[in-house]
Amino acid sequence: MKITAFTLGFLAAAASAAPAADTASGNNACAKTLALKITNIYENGDTNFHYDYCENIKDGRGFTSGISGFCTGTADAWEVVQQYHKLTGGKDSFSKYDGVLKKYAQSGSDSTSGLDGYCSVWSKLGKSDAKFRNAQDAIRDSMYYNPSQKLADQLGLKLSISRAQLYDCGTQHGTGSDADGLAGLIKTTNASFKADAKGSSGSTLKINGHNVDEVAWLTKFLQVRTNDLLHPKEKENASGAWKETLYRVKSYQYALSKKQYNWTKSVQVLDNDGKPVTVSC
Ligand SMILES: *[C@@H]1O[C@H](CO)[C@@H](O)[C@H](O)[C@H]1NC(C)=O
Ligand SMILES: *[C@@H]1O[C@H](CO)[C@@H](O)[C@H](O)[C@H]1NC(C)=O
Ligand SMILES: *[C@@H]1O[C@H](CO)[C@@H](O)[C@H](O)[C@H]1NC(C)=O
Numbered sequence: 001m002k003i004t005a006f007t008l009g010f011l012a013a014a015a016s017a018a019p020a021a022d023t024a025s026g027n028n029a030c031a032k033t034l035a036l037k038i039t040n041i042y043e044n045g046d047t048n049f050h051y052d053y054c055e056n057i058k059d060g061r062g063f064t065s066g067i068s069g070f071c072t073g074t075a076d077a078w079e080v081v082q083q084y085h086k087l088t089g090g091k092d093s094f095s096k097y098d099g100v101l102k103k104y105a106q107s108g109s110d111s112t113s114g115l116d117g118y119c120s121v122w123s124k125l126g127k128s129d130a131k132f133r134n135a136q137d138a139i140r141d142s143m144y145y146n147p148s149q150k151l152a153d154q155l156g157l158k159l160s161i162s163r164a165q166l167y168d169c170g171t172q173h174g175t176g177s178d179a180d181g182l183a184g185l186i187k188t189t190n191a192s193f194k195a196d197a198k199g200s201s202g203s204t205l206k207i208n209g210h211n212v213d214e215v216a217w218l219t220k221f222l223q224v225r226t227n228d229l230l231h232p233k234e235k236e237n238a239s240g241a242w243k244e245t246l247y248r249v250k251s252y253q254y255a256l257s258k259k260q261y262n263w264t265k266s267v268q269v270l271d272n273d274g275k276p277v278t279v280s281c
Contacts, residue, residue: 026158026203030281031263032145035164037279038269039171042248043069045272047279051133052126054119062110065122068140068171072115076143078105084125084135093121147175151186155217158203160263162218165252169225172245179233189221201261218256222249247272 037047044050054065062072070077078101081094094101100114112118125132148170152163170182177183190207199213207217226249229242251270260267266280 026160026262027163028160028264030265031160031164033281034160034263034267034279035167036140036145037281038164038251038267039168041269041271041277041279042168042245042251043171050126051136052123054122054126056112056119060110062104062112063115063118063122065119066126066136068136068144070136070139072101072104072112072118073108073110075105076139078102079143080135080139083138084132087131087135093125097121144171144175148182151175151183155186155207156203156205157214159201159214159218159261160267161252161255161261162214162221164263165218165221168248168252172242172248173225173228180228180237185221185224185228189217189224192220192224193217215256215261222253222256225249247274250274 036049040047040049049067051067054063056062057064061074063077064071065077066080068076070080072078081097081101084092084094085098097115097118103109104111126136145167148167149163151170152166157163157166166182166186169185173181173185175182177187193207193210193212196210197212197216199215201213201215203214205212205214205217226246229246229249232238232242247270254270254276255267258268263281266278268276268278271277
């Protein structure tokens with residue numbers, strides 16, 4: 001997965017501290033599970049968490065593995081392994097790769113030399129080792145889920161659907177403040193509100209001094225994201241591949257059109273072929 005300076009900034013604090021428990025209807029444990037499962041549909045085609053997945057998909061990031069596509073060529077796989085060491089006391093099946101993993105994480109190398117057997121260790125532990133699964137959960141949260149929810153808190157988002165949308169967007173675009181990143185898209189959305197925007201969602205945001213209904217905000221955000229997927233602003237992101245992923249925005253627009261704002265048991269979204277599918281927690 002892609003990492004930004006913004007995400008890394010949250011790492012140190014986030015790995016130890018659990019996100020603030022919020023039992024309000026829009027922001028509960030079930031809503032988080034649903035957010036994670038929905039993004040899994042877009043990324044992997046199903047709602048399962050693929051802890052044991054490991055493969056070199058030749059995308060310039062070395063081995064890709066686990067529930068968030070952690071890569072040896074970006075810093076996140078190394079973060080998972082270090083978190084696992086903390087839980088095992090330091091000596092485990094990954095120890096022999098530490099030097100190489102650290103080197104590739106720091107240099108952003110896609111090399112897999114020195115990593116013979118890495119994927120079999122990852123798959124074996126991913127199938128059944130509870131500590132290794134916990135390590136993956138912790139790094140997914142500290143690097144991807146929590147940063148997106150911190151931005152949601154800054155906005156005052158209350159509804160499950162908008163908080164989950166920020167997680168999905170951050171997963172694909174990165175959470176950074178570059179023009180295509182989550183914080184960048186939020187900024188563009190914020191700037192578009194020049195007057196109050198009414199609605200009946202039960203949540204009103206204060207944006208640039210205006211009262212903006214949360215659903216009006218989310219509707220605009222989904223348009224901003226669609227526009228960015230069609231016309232990425234940074235050259236690095238302009239391969240054209242993003243155009244093929246509009247289904248993930250349409251899926252949220254569908255859930256929004258059905259007024260599924262707060263999630264407590266299940267939610268109906270669209271799968272990657274545009275068919276309605278019910279996701280339960
Ligand atoms: C998009 O481009 C920005 C700026 O070059 C970069 O920081 C970011 O990681 C890119 N996002 C993705 C998902 O490739
Ligand atoms: C969007 O606007 C809100 C309210 O003014 C602000 O708190 C938040 O930081 C803004 N977010 C970004 C990423 O600019
Ligand atoms: C959704 O939950 C939020 C936060 O608890 C609440 O303010 C809002 O009234 C709820 N909206 C609906 C439509 O249930």
